Amino acid sequence: MMNENLQIRTYKKTGHIEVICGSMFSGKTEELIRRIRRAEIAKVRVKVFKPKIDNRYSEFSIVSHNETSFPSEIIDNAEEILEKSFDTEVIGIDEAQFFENNLVDVCQMLADSGKRVIVAGLDQDYRAKPFEPMPQLLAVAEYITKIHAVCMICGAPANRTQRVTESSDRVLVGGGNHYEARCRLHHTFTKEEK
Numbered sequence: 001m002m003n004e005n006l007q008i009r010t011y012k013k014t015g016h017i018e019v020i021c022g023s024m025f026s027g028k029t030e031e032l033i034r035r036i037r038r039a040e041i042a043k044v045r046v047k048v049f050k051p052k053i054d055n056r057y058s059e060f061s062i063v064s065h066n067e068t069s070f071p072s073e074i075i076d077n078a079e080e081i082l083e084k085s086f087d088t089e090v091i092g093i094d095e096a097q098f099f100e101n102n103l104v105d106v107c108q109m110l111a112d113s114g115k116r117v118i119v120a121g122l123d124q125d126y127r128a129k130p131f132e133p134m135p136q137l138l139a140v141a142e143y144i145t146k147i148h149a150v151c152m153i154c155g156a157p158a159n160r161t162q163r164v165t166e167s168s169d170r171v172l173v174g175g176g177n178h179y180e181a182r183c184r185l186h187h188t189f190t191k192e193e194k
């Protein structure tokens, strides 16, 4: 039991949520790794998590398309982050779009308890539809960074992901082969996909 006086004297650091979003090949993971490394240099305890579905390059690290990597822990459910980060000050979460919607509550709880939460993920799926739970995270985050890839057709800044393999599954993990970054003008999909 904590008495009132003690509560007043206890200084509580304010936490927050940062979201890094964009299409595939926009450098989201690279940016997440950059921020985590800077926190590490500042001697802050960091931990990075990713969902089980992403086994693109490595089981034990998050790896960007340009092959920068940082050790990460694979988890099934966002709630595991709460148990595993009680002694951590900065928490990185990659491929956030593959978590369930409870990721939003988890991030809120972490930030409420004074932690810095950095979340990276796809904001749109290959049909350019908002990819949950990213829209909800974008709404509650203190800081948002939208980064762009380069359109493979015209070279313009691209914020959409074009699927170049035939499949209507929302999730098709397998790295770069199935996708290209495209601008609004050059992003296409067939009628059935709308």
Ligand SMILES: [Zn+2]
Residues within 6 Å of the ligand: 151, 152, 153, 154, 155, 156, 182, 183, 184, 185, 186
């Ligand atoms: Zn284009």
